[in-house]
Amino acid sequence: NPTFPSTKPKILVARAIFPEALAKLEESFEVCSNQSDKILTPEELQKALSEVEGALVAGSERIDASALSQATNLKVIANISVGYNNFDVPAMTAAGVMATNTPDVLTDTTADFGFALLMATARRITESEHWVRGGKWDQWSIVNNPLGMDLHHSTVGIIGMGRIGQGIAKRGLGFGMKVIYHNRSHLSDADEQACGATYVSKEELLRTADHVVLVLPYTTQNHHTIGAPEIALMKPTATLINIARGGIVDDGALAQALQEGKIFAAGLDVFEGEPQVHPELLKCRNIVLAPHIASATEKTRRAMVDLAIENLCAALAGKRPPSLINA
Numbered sequence: 005n006p007t008f009p010s011t012k013p014k015i016l017v018a019r020a021i022f023p024e025a026l027a028k029l030e031e032s033f034e035v036c037s038n039q040s041d042k043i044l045t046p047e048e049l050q051k052a053l054s055e056v057e058g059a060l061v062a063g064s065e066r067i068d069a070s071a072l073s074q075a076t077n078l079k080v081i082a083n084i085s086v087g088y089n090n091f092d093v094p095a096m097t098a099a100g101v102m103a104t105n106t107p108d109v110l111t112d113t114t115a116d117f118g119f120a121l122l123m124a125t126a127r128r129i130t131e132s133e134h135w136v137r138g139g140k141w142d143q144w145s146i147v148n149n150p151l152g153m154d155l156h157h158s159t160v161g162i163i164g165m166g167r168i169g170q171g172i173a174k175r176g177l178g179f180g181m182k183v184i185y186h187n188r189s190h191l192s193d194a195d196e197q198a199c200g201a202t203y204v205s206k207e208e209l210l211r212t213a214d215h216v217v218l219v220l221p222y223t224t225q226n227h228h229t230i231g232a233p234e235i236a237l238m239k240p241t242a243t244l245i246n247i248a249r250g251g252i253v254d255d256g257a258l259a260q261a262l263q264e265g266k267i268f269a270a271g272l273d274v275f276e277g278e279p280q281v282h283p284e285l286l287k288c289r290n291i292v293l294a295p296h297i298a299s300a301t302e303k304t305r306r307a308m309v310d311l312a313i314e315n316l317c318a319a320l321a322g323k324r325p326p327s328l329i330n331a
């Protein structure tokens with residue numbers, strides 16, 4: 005019997021995804037898939053993109069003019085991530101490539117994690133565990149146990165008040181916290197009321213918050229938006245939580261502040277140059293470290309993959325993807 009070349013559109017799946025999702029894609033597409041999960045080099049990515057009409061990628065793939073330079077048939081790149089600082093959106097638009105992300109489906113999961121990281125940091129949970137495992141716990145003590153900072157009836161300051169920031173605020177309200185926020189723009193009155201949140205300047209937030217939570221998108225303009233001068237404004241009893249992106253915080257300055265007791269503690273899910281972690285941060289006692297897992301629940305990661313696939317399929321069917329960035 006003669007064999008005919010596949011007429012299915014070719015797509016790239018740049019990172020490992022759930023096997024059922026991959027099988028579903030294979031029904032409609034000729035899939036070039038990197039299930040090894042080893043991040044493609046820029047050269048490998050450029051070559052792979054030159055051969056396909058669509059691609060599913062994650063934050064690990066930098067999509068810029070160079071990555072797109074040979075991608076003559078490419079119509080869409082769907083990020084399996086809400087943050088899209090790995091995309092050079094103007095370059096994608098110039099190349100006629102649709103860019104999409106995965107908003108909404110991860111909001112509550114990420115806000116849950118942000119709150120968990122805040123609690124673990126303020127109440128010294130991982131440090132306490134090391135203490136117990138290290139055999140240092142010899143008796144209950146009023147003063148000689150790891151004493152933390154309260155969340156209830158404290159002030160949480162949220163920088164970046166998008167969907168996830170608002171999710172943190174609502175969780176804070178449940179703990180009787182006062183919520184202040186700083187954002188590019190004010191929320192509507194209705195949204196401020198729903199979050200019980202008051203807008204303040206960044207300086208006032210840093211000066212008055214007991215807990216500062218960073219949930220803003222990373223752009224070149226807000227690189228190191230929290231560095232030594234900003235940390236110096238914070239209370240010595242304050243905590244700093246970063247579930248946004250590495251690069252927003254100057255990790256070297258933070259490590260120094262933690263070592264010198266300028267602030268009480270920090271909880272970090274994201275790092276400059278991750279998966280590398282600044283060596284001075286690793287030396288700090290008063291820190292909780294996580295490997296960029298704020299959206300990592302089984303259900304949410306499946307929902308993110310499904311939404312990315314929906315975006316890709318819509319674009320390749322000539323329709324508007326539900327979460328198109330470069331509209």
Ligand code: DGY
Binds near residue numbers: 063
């Ligand atoms: C997101 O969706 O932006 C998460 O941080 C994973 O990259």
